[in-house]
Amino acid sequence: MQEITPAEVHALDDVVILDVREPHELERARIDGALHIPLGELLARVDEVPRDTTVYTLCHVGGRSAQAAAYLESIGVDAVNVTGGIVEWHRQGLPLTFDSPS
Template structure:
């Protein structure tokens, strides 16, 4: 499984990010424009993930996104884990929407 830093992913124009956190987590902080599919729903909602491009998978600190990226790879997707999740995204000073 490949991994990239949040800064490297943010630098990719048009990067498709799949956020596998729970809805309550999005209320606290989120990256705008992500495809939001909680990890527990990924199997049922896999058709919402584009197959024609690399997808970058995000969670809180990187554990769930690593699981999701491995699963997506096994299903034939080009998936990359975002190291450190949204916590590291925020620490890197990248854009994060906070609150509702």
């Protein structure tokens, strides 16, 4: 499985970040513009995942997003896991929104 650091993915243009955390986790911190599909819903909602670009998967610290990336790769999606998840994203000082999603 391919992996990338939060700083590396943030430096790219026009990326698709798939956040597989649960809705209550998004209330704490989220990346604006990310696609949100909880891991438990990914099988049922996989048609919402773009197939024509690389998808960067993200969760809290990297475990669930690694599972999501592995699944997406198995069905032919170019998926890359963001190492360290939202925790590492925050540690690296990258932009986050901390209020509840609207």
